[in-house]
Amino acid sequence: LKTYLECIPCFLRQALDVAKKVTNNEDTQREVLNSVSSIIPTLSLDLRPPEIAQTVYRIIARITGNEDPYQEAKQQANRLTLTLYPYFKKLVANAKDPLLAASKLAIAGNVIDLATDSHYGDIKSIAEQALDSPLGLDDYEEFRESIGYSSRLLYLGDNTGEIVFDRILIEEIRRIRDLEIYFAVRDKPIINDATLFDAIYIGMNNVAEVISNGSDAPATILSQCSSQMLKLYHSADTVIAKGQGNYESLSDEAKNIFFLLRVKCPVVERLLKTKMGEAILKKQVV
Amino acid sequence: LKTYLECIPCFLRQALDVAKKVTNNEDTQREVLNSVSSIIPTLSLDLRPPEIAQTVYRIIARITGNEDPYQEAKQQANRLTLTLYPYFKKLVANAKDPLLAASKLAIAGNVIDLATDSHYGDIKSIAEQALDSPLGLDDYEEFRESIGYSSRLLYLGDNTGEIVFDRILIEEIRRIRDLEIYFAVRDKPIINDATLFDAIYIGMNNVAEVISNGSDAPATILSQCSSQMLKLYHSADTVIAKGQGNYESLSDEAKNIFFLLRVKCPVVERLLKTKMGEAILKKQVV
Secondary structure: OOOOOOHHHHHHHHHHHHHHHHOOOHHHHHHHHHHHHHHHHHOOOOOOHHHHHHHHHHHHHHHHOOOOOOHHHHHHHHHHHHHHHHHHHHHHHHOOOHHHHHHHHHHHHOOOOOOOOOOOOOHHHHHHHHHOOOOOEEOHHHHHHHHHHOOEEEEEOOEOOHHHHHHHHHHHHHHHOOOEEEEEEOOOOOOOEOOHHHHHHOOHHHOOEEEEOOOOOOOOOHHHOOHHHHHHHHHOOEEEEEHHHHHHHHOOOOOOEEEEEEOOOHHHHHHOOOOOOOEEEEEOOO | OOOOOOHHHHHHHHHHHHHHHHOOOHHHHHHHHHHHHHHHHHOOOOOOHHHHHHHHHHHHHHHHOOOOOOHHHHHHHHHHHHHHHHHHHHHHHHOOOHHHHHHHHHHHHOOOOOOOOOOOOOHHHHHHHHHOOOOOEEOHHHHHHHHHHOOEEEEEOOEOOHHHHHHHHHHHHHHHOOOEEEEEEEOOOOOOEOEHHHHHHOOHHHOOEEEEOOOOOOOOOHHHOOHHHHHHHHHOOEEEEEHHHHHHHHOOOOOOEEEEEEOOOHHHHHHOOOOOOOEEEEEOOO
């Protein structure tokens, strides 16, 4: 997915949101806005949106001196979602189709995205509601089938907090089939994306092999990934890609990928022919 | 009202919206974004937001060669709202308090704002709903009282289409008191704001003396207004200022002004301590 012109004002808004999060100093906030504005004329729209986001967040880190502005918010999301783990485990276990319930839950968790919405609301009621709602795009049958024949699965994580629900989905996948599962996270803090620290904090290492993808983009930019990550990507029978960032970076790749995400912006809304806020479980078609 | 940092990404979004409206050429759209981005570092936040909007729209006009991108949309709004005129005249006449009903209607008409929302929805049902809803900020008693003792009233118009509802309010004011009423419009096309052409098109000249304010800002920037306009402003007993632009430009003026508007952005929402979409009838306090 290339970058659209509409993404550009959105990057500027995100930059200001983060700057405000990091500092109350209006001069510093203004400096962030000015610096991001000044690179706009040089940006190539052939880049994928998360690649530009990566550049924007690096500018913010340089100006504010803060490499991890969402550190506290991330920990809070992990802790909060962990307290919900037993409750949702039970809901999934009692569901008519536990794998479908866990999939919907994992998609609902994708609402915890501080780049698009810093007030994502009550995650518990959002998740409960998601369990009772149909999917916006529904390739669940193909998803279930793909798990049924896979021996290696690569799960591309997205945000902190959300990864607790990813864990529940991985546990359900394990009940269906005994297969190798790798859970990939970002190499360094970016926005509120999960890193190794977060994955281990919520116990993902008990149910999957947790690896860094080698890149600090808020996405899976293959050209930036480590060779270990690429080997896993190419050898996996099924890839689960969570969130818009992973979708934006892999939407053109010829690979058996299932995209699980919430639609959070008008560009993705238009490309997927769906609606803002919809829960998407979409098989890659190239 | 000074410009807030949050206004800056919003100007860039507006610039892109207009550029897309004017041309399908992505290179031209990009040029608009780049040019607006490049002036961001030089912008003084001591300017009022509509002053910056004025600069932004001039850049767009220069690059696209189109000085009036909303010409068709404006005419359409005028025509559509004119067809609703008899229906709403009757609703107002049958209301318990016709002046209050006409005020609510005039505020509802302020939803026709192509800078903040190019899809403002069904104006008829929005206006009907507004008649049944309370005001978000309600200085109606002071407003009625002020009309009761005024001999000269200056009404600062805002958008095309909306001006039909302004006409209904002016007609109700005339039923309460026989006074001089001046209806001021922008001097040249800017966004979808009303000009002399529009005011005369919807017959405003039958109920008020229509004048240009002498400026092409989407607001009433006194330092840009003609001497005729300033004379009227200073001599008026009551000023009615429609819309956010007029509020942003006059919120610090010591004058008997009543602001009638819909809240359309988070900055004004915060300053007025109200909520997005609320109908505001607020007496100036300085």
